[in-house]
Amino acid sequence: MTDTTIRKSVFLAADKPRVWEFLTKADMLGKWFHPAKEDLVEGQEYTLTSQKDGDRMCWGSVEAATPHDYMKWSFTVGPLAGAMTVVEWLLEEAPGGTRLTLTHSGLPDSGEGYGLVMALDKGWHGFLSNLHDME
Template sequence: MTDTTIRKSVFLAAPKSRVWEFLSKAELLGKWFHPAQHDLVQGEDYVLTSQKDGDRMCWGTVEKADPTDYMKWSFTVGPLNGAMTTVEWFLEDTAGGTRLSLAHSGLPEGSDGYGLVMALDKGWHGFLANLHDMD
């Protein structure tokens, strides 16, 4: 693993408190990302599952949670073979709502890992776009 980092931002017409709910509440995570078994809470492990068959999609630990401002996860998926990466979420007030930024770091480097980095990049792009349909 290295310092390869995916960075994404999305502007949402919702207050930080509502965006935070979509990052942390089990019943809302599945609306834009993957369903969770329970709310994401600092210091606790999480598992996000497939909407189709309930299989484990990604998992890790919520390392830090500063409600409505910042969340940090250790994060892995099957193709990482148990190697943990880091996903950080940054929430900032904007004139019309919230800017949500993601930094996914510790990703594989080199040609062997590039396909996975591209897949994760495409995935994050789509998942963040789903947040525009918050309701």
């Protein structure tokens, strides 16, 4: 793993507390990303599952959580074979709502890992787009 990083921002017509709910509440995560077994809380492990069959999709722990402003996860998926990456969420006030920025770092930089990086990039693009429907 290296400094290969995915960065994406989306502007949402919702205030920061509302966006925070979608990032941390188990019942809200499943509406735009993957269902969670429980709310995401700083210092706790999390598991997000498949909507179809309940299989584990991604997991890690919530490393930091400053409500309504910032959250940091350790994060892995099956193809990473247990290697942990870092997902950071930054919420900033914007005219009419919130700018949400995702930074996913520590991704593979090898030729073999490039397909996974492309898949994660496409996945994050789609998931963040889903948030527009949740405002």
